[in-house]
Amino acid sequence: MSENNGLSRRDFFKGMSFVAGGAALGVTLKPSAAFGADAPAAQGADELDYPVEGLGCVTSRPITVAVMGAGSRGRTYAGYAERFPNAMKVVAVADINPLRRLAMAEKYGVAENRRYGDFHDMLAAGRIADAMIIALPDDLHYEPAMAAMAQGYDLLLEKPMAQTEQECLDLLKRQRETGAIVGVCHVLRYAPYFRALKSALDDGLIGDIVSVQHMEPIEYAHMAHSYVRGNWHSAKATTPIILAKSCHDLDIIKWFLGKRCEAVSADGSLIHFRHENAPAGAPARCTDGCPHEATCPYSAIDIYCNKHKHMYVFDLPQGYTREDVMEKLRTTDYGRCVYRCDNDQCDHYVANLRFEGGVTAAFSMEAFTPWGGRRTRVMGTRGFIEGDGRKFTVYDFRANRRRLWAKNVSEIAEYKGSGHGGGDLALVRDFLRAVDAHDEALLSSSLAASVESHVMGFACERSRFSGRKEPVAAL
Numbered sequence: 001m002s003e004n005n006g007l008s009r010r011d012f013f014k015g016m017s018f019v020a021g022g023a024a025l026g027v028t029l030k031p032s033a034a035f036g037a038d039a040p041a042a043q044g045a046d047e048l049d050y051p052v053e054g055l056g057c058v059t060s061r062p063i064t065v066a067v068m069g070a071g072s073r074g075r076t077y078a079g080y081a082e083r084f085p086n087a088m089k090v091v092a093v094a095d096i097n098p099l100r101r102l103a104m105a106e107k108y109g110v111a112e113n114r115r116y117g118d119f120h121d122m123l124a125a126g127r128i129a130d131a132m133i134i135a136l137p138d139d140l141h142y143e144p145a146m147a148a149m150a151q152g153y154d155l156l157l158e159k160p161m162a163q164t165e166q167e168c169l170d171l172l173k174r175q176r177e178t179g180a181i182v183g184v185c186h187v188l189r190y191a192p193y194f195r196a197l198k199s200a201l202d203d204g205l206i207g208d209i210v211s212v213q214h215m216e217p218i219e220y221a222h223m224a225h226s227y228v229r230g231n232w233h234s235a236k237a238t239t240p241i242i243l244a245k246s247c248h249d250l251d252i253i254k255w256f257l258g259k260r261c262e263a264v265s266a267d268g269s270l271i272h273f274r275h276e277n278a279p280a281g282a283p284a285r286c287t288d289g290c291p292h293e294a295t296c297p298y299s300a301i302d303i304y305c306n307k308h309k310h311m312y313v314f315d316l317p318q319g320y321t322r323e324d325v326m327e328k329l330r331t332t333d334y335g336r337c338v339y340r341c342d343n344d345q346c347d348h349y350v351a352n353l354r355f356e357g358g359v360t361a362a363f364s365m366e367a368f369t370p371w372g373g374r375r376t377r378v379m380g381t382r383g384f385i386e387g388d389g390r391k392f393t394v395y396d397f398r399a400n401r402r403r404l405w406a407k408n409v410s411e412i413a414e415y416k417g418s419g420h421g422g423g424d425l426a427l428v429r430d431f432l433r434a435v436d437a438h439d440e441a442l443l444s445s446s447l448a449a450s451v452e453s454h455v456m457g458f459a460c461e462r463s464r465f466s467g468r469k470e471p472v473a474a475l
């Protein structure tokens, strides 16, 4: 931004008025009794105008990146190069899936000799780019991250960064030894909504923060897709859901408070998606003529063929048919009965977190909701904030005043298609700036900051199993 083009912050936002003016785009607010959703405060509230920063960045040269994992996340981050080719260039790709490897290689014109199958082959080539994006499955983050830092790479590293607390600490040690710029993909920190909420807290709009309530509603079909049938069904093979899904939330809570978490007590279990809960006569797959298919909320036929959710996992060709999807459901885990999978992830999870100075946060992760999107309430000594992941209201007790931040980010042209409320590509923007300037401070989710919230997740798991309040390691 201003560090590159000489504009002041205010001038920059003036110049980006279509971005900064999101609130004027005709946001419709409907009152509702739902937690955090369109609370009555939305009516008659004044506008709170924290602007939305543009997604572009000016770098001294296109930053070259090698992408490990051309799946959903790898494709998302690589997409920055398509929009802003002057700032980023994809020069290498590794994926064991030949379709995904080829698609990314062709899209970005990756040279033949820079297309790799297994990630080890890419590492064997030595350092071939300024930075590496590690978007492999959870169990394949630690090894390439350690090796790539030793080779001199800067890293954009997917969360969870590693599968154990010790591995997280190893990564931090290696990062400190090498001086690598490492951005962990805690994308919510970069989403305009969360940035604005953080600014409201830092600007003291509600006084000192005393406590937080934060809820992560996963959404019933997303739960079934990812944590029952899909890639993250096994806590052991990947990471426990408090890390696999909710490390974002622990991270956001910690970031909001700006304090160290000292202790946690957590609970949670898998109540519903268990073999003994299968309805009578349910076969192994929804496609096997299940008598409950027409009424089961978790029917794979309904989720994929009717509602077309999460279709990217199937690598279907252009113009695919319903029968193509049915064939995938007959042959992959995504067609399995949710009561007959090998899953062990919790479907509900609560954690009480105590921070320095006695400040507390209550977190809950819920599978059984009709929508996703985080809900947050922050209690301060002079006011209160309530948000639903898209807009939030700030209440000032003494002035009896309500202010609403409600930029409709998904309607801002530049942000269209940038997932996680715009956070996905905003993270890449800040990462490229940090790499270009070799300045970790330009990055919110540095490795050091992210290790702290990962350590909170491991402490939650210890507490869930021990039944005791557990201390969180000080770093």
Ligand SMILES: NC(=O)c1ccc[n+]([C@@H]2O[C@H](COP(=O)([O-])OP(=O)(O)OC[C@H]3O[C@@H](n4cnc5c(N)ncnc54)[C@H](O)[C@@H]3O)[C@@H](O)[C@H]2O)c1
Pocket (backbone or CB within 6 Å): 068, 069, 070, 071, 072, 073, 074, 094, 095, 096, 097, 100, 117, 118, 119, 120, 135, 136, 137, 138, 140, 158, 159, 160, 185, 186, 187, 231, 244, 420
């Ligand atoms: N930051 C976020 O909000 C967010 C969201 C979803 C997922 N994630 C994390 O991102 C990571 C990737 O998730 P995804 O949804 O993109 O998964 P994905 O399965 O779509 O992509 C992973 C890719 O890695 C490839 N791969 C697997 N083993 C490999 C190997 N040995 N060498 C080379 N390639 C290999 C697979 O073929 C696949 O294409 C996971 O750790 C996940 O937890 C983060």
